[in-house]
Amino acid sequence: MRADAQKNYQRLLSVAREVFQESGAEASLRDIARKAGVGLGTLYRHFPTREALLEALLRDGFEALAAQADALLQAESADAALVAWLQQIIAFTHSQRGVIAPMMHAIEDEASALHGSCVRLRASGAALLMRAQRQGSARPDLDGDALFDLIAALAWLREQPSHAARADRIFALVTGAVLNQEAARGD
Incomplete structure (x- = not known):
């Protein structure tokens, strides 16, 4: 995995962990992507x-x-x-x-x-x-x-x-x- 892709992957996991702990497992994936500073497509490339x-x-x-x-x-x-x-x-x-x-x-x-x-x-x-x-x-x-x-x-x-x-x-x-x-x- 390219360095920028690995960085996005780790950032998405970190943000998702925070958002899920705050809002639960049904939290908005769009919000996770936004808070991680990536597009929704990037989230779905890593996590379909x-x-x-x-x-x-x-x-x-x-x-x-x-x-x-x-x-x-x-x-x-x-x-x-x-x-x-x-x-x-x-x-x-x-x-x-x-x-x-x-x-x-x-x-x-x-x-x-x-x-x-x-x-x-x-x-x-x-x-x-x-x-x-x-x-x-x-x-x-x-x-x-x-x-x-x-x-x-x-x-x-x-x-x-x-x-x-x-x-x-x-x-x-x-x-x-x-x-x-x-x-x-x-x-």
Whole structure:
């Protein structure tokens, strides 16, 4: 990539990160291009879709979450590892304002630029869940799809100012429902 093109790419990512944090993932791409000092065509040459821009912004965080899940597969306590990862992914998605809807869409849309990353996250969570199930500390009737849906619901709840105060309590209730009662109580 030419130096000026690389500079535009980095500037677009930087501005998009700021704009998305301020206005959410549905912010105007035209505004992002304007604030980055480039034309809309330049934005679309680098990022042909909103999902492509989101994927570029979220890639490092998604990879870190997947790597963390892989590392947690070695933790002694499978239920504690699952809960720790759930806290991390919910905090991450909450910090990326407005990404829940695009992530939920992307998981089902193989053509989405976010699809591969979202599938990897779901698989990482599913692996942690299956390990907890094998140890008898998680409900056997859940799968990775349901876990991903619960993550999305909990992250969405944190995004709602009127419900944010209850988010920790709801998280505890949901993890108590995911884990077997003995594991949830610490027996």
